[in-house]
Amino acid sequence: MPPSKRRRLSRSGEFDRVYRDGSSHATRYLVLYTFPRRDEEREEVRLGVSVSRKVGGAVDRNKVKRTLREAFWSLSDRLPDKHDFVIVARSDIGGLIEKEGTAGVTKSLEEAMDASFGGGRST
């Protein structure tokens, strides 16, 4: 299992590349963008999270980000190498976390992943 530290997107250009050239799949609670990187040596998976002010205040938004990251890296077995991902939270996700916690977010994220690149990890 790869460690989860600091595998983050941090530049505006990196986000723009994923939005523009990647593919997207949405559920009621989130949108998952997927972008396969080419021509780079690094094989790691990276994640960016976007939570707008519609979701809530600073406390709520930090909590959504934490929960999304935790759910994402708990599914790291399924992730293909050399890909960048961006998860955009939709405004209903606050209620989901309050009712079902991390498990509900993980389920919603799995739905999006199924639609994006199918079942289990491809060798």
Next chain:
RNA sequence: GAAGCGAGCCGAGCGGACGCGGAGCGGAGAGAAAUCCGCUUCGAGGAAAGUCCGGACACCAAAGGGCAGGGCGGUGGGUAACGCCCACCCGGCGAAAGCCGCGGGAAAGUGCCGCAGAAAAGAUACGGCCGAUGGCGCGGCCACACGUGAGUCGCGUACAGGCAAAGGUGAAAUGGUGCGGUAAGAGCGCACCGGCGUCGUGGUGACACGGCGGCCAGGCAAACCCCGCCCGGUGCAAGGCCAAGCAGGACCGUCGACCCGGCUCGGCGAGGUCCAGGUAGGUCGCAGGUGCGCUUCGGCGCCCCGAAGGGCUUCGGCCCGACGAGAUAGAUGUCCGCUCGCGACAGGAUCCGGCUUACAGGCUCGCUGUCGGA
């Protein structure tokens, strides 16, 4: 006791596992970089919030004068400063403790006061009231020259004149109520109340109390304005350093451009504007300081007390003590066990002092006496 009022404080705790951000140490690798591993340690709030004020700090050459512009507004203190705080005064509310108030000037000027109403700011006209005085008319008495008036009385008229109470409008009508007074009336006179001026006393002062005078003065300044005090602009995306990268051209300018927020005086002194092209990375700023707590000393204020003295609050000084967040797509959770009242509002982004707004529940101290009990 219930209710109410004021001030201050807390705002989940403990243990375990897995994680997150910073710093330090050790290790892997080759030696200091990058990366990875292990250990230690630190890691959000009373409002961190809204960004409404005030400062620190930084740059604009220095941060200069005048005008314009903006802010504040009872008095006296406090403060680095404030639009903040404290005490007091005045006005309003409450039975009280207390609470609330952008609370200077309307006899410097300008402006506004819709509808209604006679009238909305010099009050005057309008509609009215009066019949004391004069005039006119009629009648009685009186006089005589017998149809006149120069006298007198009564009635009428409203011509001269007197009056400003009543005018059921309005948010507001040149003071209110009562008595006297008069032809009718009127602060015309008197009593009480309200307002103004002046003098005296008390107070640092805002003001308060008392005496006297006289009835002259509508409201709005969160309308312009006047008076007093204060204010240069921009904001850490300020700004300094380093690295990477590109391509130049046109015009203006030391005969003084650009700039100093606007105008002007004055000043600075070499670059500026536009088009095209390139890059939007790192690091410093970035945290121990006008801040907090305790004791003591001193000062302002308020309260208790016969006095000596004491209590509260606030500011300043000395000593002592505590306090290690500094991120940069941006760190505090998840799961399990236990306790209780089952946990609200909500998280740094340069820092500090205030204000305002949001908030489950709880604690401490002081006060009031509409209600109940003894």
Next chain:
RNA sequence: CGGGGAGUGGCGCAGUCUGGUAGCGCACUCGGCUGGGGGCCGAGCGGUCGCAGGUUCAAAUCCUGUCUCCCCGA
């Protein structure tokens, strides 16, 4: 993080500076012209002026607080 702007019928806007009547266009309803539709003409319906306090006799307008939305700045 800092700086600015806007909330008025269903929609887009005036009115706010200078306080007393909330107005315009489109849309909607009814009637007329037409064989019918469109179009034109006439009449009508519809607004807590984002919210809460304050000043004033009187507030969409002036003042304070608060909520929402939008724009700009390395």
